[in-house]
Amino acid sequence: xxxxxRVRAVVVVVLTGCSHVSYVPSGNVAARPPKAxxxxxLFFDLDEPNCKYxxxxxxxxxxxxxxxxxxxxxxxxxxxxxxxCAPPGTVGAGAxxxxxxxxx
Amino acid sequence: xxxKAVVSLSVALFGCAAPSSTLMIxxxxxxxKLTPDKATILFVSDLAHDxxxxxxxxxxxxxxxxxxxxxxxxxxxxxxxxxxxxxPGKHMFAAAASRSTxxxxxxxxxxxxxxxxxxxxxxxxxxxxxxxxxLKWLFPRPDSHSIHAADVMAGAPRFQGDMVQGQxxxxxxxxAESNARSCKPMDEVYGNQAPKYNPPEWGFDTVPH
Numbered sequence: 001x002x003x004x005x006r007v008r009a010v011v012v013v014v015l016t017g018c019s020h021v022s023y024v025p026s027g028n029v030a031a032r033p034p035k036a037x038x039x040x041x042l043f044f045d046l047d048e049p050n051c052k053y054x055x056x057x058x059x060x061x062x063x064x065x066x067x068x069x070x071x072x073x074x075x076x077x078x079x080x081x082x083x084x085c086a087p088p089g090t091v092g093a094g095a096x097x098x099x100x101x102x103x104x
Numbered sequence: 105x106x107x108k109a110v111v112s113l114s115v116a117l118f119g120c121a122a123p124s125s126t127l128m129i130x131x132x133x134x135x136x137k138l139t140p141d142k143a144t145i146l147f148v149s150d151l152a153h154d155x156x157x158x159x160x161x162x163x164x165x166x167x168x169x170x171x172x173x174x175x176x177x178x179x180x181x182x183x184x185x186x187x188x189x190x191x192p193g194k195h196m197f198a199a200a201a202s203r204s205t206x207x208x209x210x211x212x213x214x215x216x217x218x219x220x221x222x223x224x225x226x227x228x229x230x231x232x233x234x235x236x237x238x239l240k241w242l243f244p245r246p247d248s249h250s251i252h253a254a255d256v257m258a259g260a261p262r263f264q265g266d267m268v269q270g271q272x273x274x275x276x277x278x279x280a281e282s283n284a285r286s287c288k289p290m291d292e293v294y295g296n297q298a299p300k301y302n303p304p305e306w307g308f309d310t311v312p313h
Contacts, residue, residue, distance in 0.1 A: 044232065047242065
């Protein structure tokens with residue numbers, strides 16, 4: 001099972017490598033029904049959700065958080081935490097990273 | 105004395121000194137305490153830096169911390185901390201720029217359990233993709249993935265408040281009591297991103313280390 005999840009992670013990176021967002025799952029995560037993007041909770045920087053939660057995947061985006069949020073909603077996770085974006089005027093400005101989470 | 109010499113002396117005396125609170129003194133007692141019949145709260149700040157770790161304009165501005173009865177608890181300036189013990193149950197705590205009418209305050213509510221240790225961290229927090237940063241209370245808690253309470257505590261020197269002078273400052277702030285009552289807690293500012301009351305489980309059973 002663990003081997004399959006690694007293979008799947010690599011496949012996901014390869015498939016999404018040329019788009020604006022990449023996603024690497026943190027392990028075997030049960031599939032969840034998609035939800036609306038507006039239902040997704042977004043937590044920037046060190047802010048955290050109120051619930052006890054597990055990180056289920058890692059995002060990187062070249063432009064802004066929108067492609068991550070769209071993908072995360074399709075995966076049905078509860079939200080994104082640790083959202084960090086490179087500030088304007090720095091190398092890679094606008095690039096963002098985040099972790100997908102689900103409440104326990 | 106020439107003006108150049110006066111400037112040099114001023115810089116020597118004040119220019120390089122870290123900003124300090126007139127209401128707080130450095131505490132010799134740095135041991136953290138847990139009391140079985142009280143809830144202990146450590147208020148910590150990092151107001152010297154923004155969320156990218158860069159110096160910011162709020163460096164050197166003191167923030168007074170008070171409870172729902174406008175009882176002075178302490179003052180935070182730059183990177184600092186102080187510990188208070190409260191009766192278990194529901195409380196509201198707020199911070200406001202010290203030399204103000206306390207109208208511009210940042211508050212949070214919580215339910216605090218006896219024998220537990222809570223950490224409340226006041227820092228600049230990025231709140232959107234536009235890099236906007238706001239002062240916000242964060243709560244390192246036992247189930248935190250992002251913040252380690254022990255790290256937050258280790259980096260902040262401990263202080264003790266001059267409770268008489270501190271209360272005087274709060275009492276003398278214009279309309280302090282009504283302004284303090286109008287403090288909006290975080291759940292009213294950020295909606296359901298923040299709980300109405302922080303749950304008692306956000307406290308530690310032992311002092312984080």
